[in-house]
Amino acid sequence: MKVCILQTVLDPYKGANHLPLFAAASTISFVIVCNRSKAKASDLPKNVEVVTIPGRTGPYYYGVADARFASLVLRRYPAVSAFWKQFDVLHFNQVMGPAFRRLWARRQAMLFTIHHPVTVDREMAMQESHGIGRLLWYMKYMKLVAWQKTMCRVCDRVMTVSRTVQDRLQQDYGCPVESISIIPNGVDGSVFIPDAQLPLFDVIALGSFMHPRKGFRYLADAYRALAEKGYRIADVGRRSDEQIAILCSIPGVTIHGTVDQQTVRSLVQRSSALLSTSLYEGFGLSLIEALSCGRPAFAFGGGAVPEVLTPIDASLIVPLRDTVELVRRTEAFLQLPEAQRHQRGQQYRDAVLKLYSLTSSANLLRQLYVQMKREALARATSADIQESHHR
Secondary structure, three states, rough: OEEEOOOOOOOOOHHHHHHHHHOOOOOOEEEEEEEOOOHHHOHHHOOOEEEEOOOOOOHHHHHHHHHHHHHHHHHOOOOOOHHHHHEEEEEEEEEOOOHHHHHHHHHOOOEEOOOOHHHHHHHHHHHHOHHHHHHHHHHOOHHHHHHHHHHHHHHHHHEEOOOOHHHHHHHHOOOOHEEEOOOOOOOOOOOOOOOOOOOOEEEEEOOOOHHHHHHHHHHHHHHHHHHHOOOOEEEOOOOOOOHHHHOOOOOOOEEOOOOOHHHHHHHHHHHEEEEEEEEEEOHHHHHHHHEEEOOEEEEOOEEEEEEEEEOOHHHHOOOOHHHHHHHHHHHHHOOHHHHHHHHHHHHHHHHHHHOEHHHHHHHHHHHHHHHHHHHHHHHHHHHHHHHHHOO
16 A cells, blocks of 8 residues: 655654554555655654655645645646656645645545644634734635645545544534544654653653644743742753743753754653643643653643543542642642652553554554545446446
């Protein structure tokens, strides 16, 4: 089986890149077609090849990057090109350029991944803004919302990571439930393992906080409260200049910036607890990675966070935007005796590996591809029969 993954940027340090999942689905060959790749050769699994199509795409907002990327791809490989024939499934990983609709005429299986609908990004950004800022956020997402809805209708199936997002896709885009396949994020328990060394940091927060949905201002408030009590904080991921200036004003915060996946994993292992102030998560990959390392993940209960964390420990879920409660629960854990923290950490690891193993996710993905290939062949055969009758 051979699958074409289409995504604007391949960034191996982002949860949505899927590289560990593709590696686990080792019997499938993947070709990732992108505009830019930040991956080194050592980042790529043996079953993954990358084809880079250069060209200026512009900013993500207003749909510019997605539209340009789709045009660049189809300029290099038109819909009639033999390039597409080699693939059993065309898998659009959160990319929604309108030109991609031309590939529908090929009758190949088409899968569209949505980790969370862009309607959520727009909603959260507007909630966190005022006045003209709210209007600007609405306008930035107008085309993206329309194109994502269209891709849901053009593709044979939509793949997402939680029931929470499935419900939102039905609500916002009218997607039939039977066309949505849920494949939860998975974690590799042989990679994300506990570290017996003494922690270097008491708390850590991961990821890009550039979008209002990620709740940076709430994270900064939590940092200040924890720093006042002498706790050591690791901040990891992309930050704006303004955000860096705020972090520099908080004593006890060590700013690591964007680092490779191995360093991220090491920092999680050498921290006692993870914080997440995201206002909506389609799943929350960093949460289960921390739990697999035996570290609690205290998170605002936005989006699918309750769905993911409730079966593990409901006390990890904090009311949305309540930084006081976030700090209180984090501190309560940090003040437990070491033996009790270790015991809880082992319970977290056992639970998360049982619920969200990478192997299980890879098996579900493989089954989905096989099913889609079978359905596409049946449709093509039926269409050929009908055409022969018309002749």
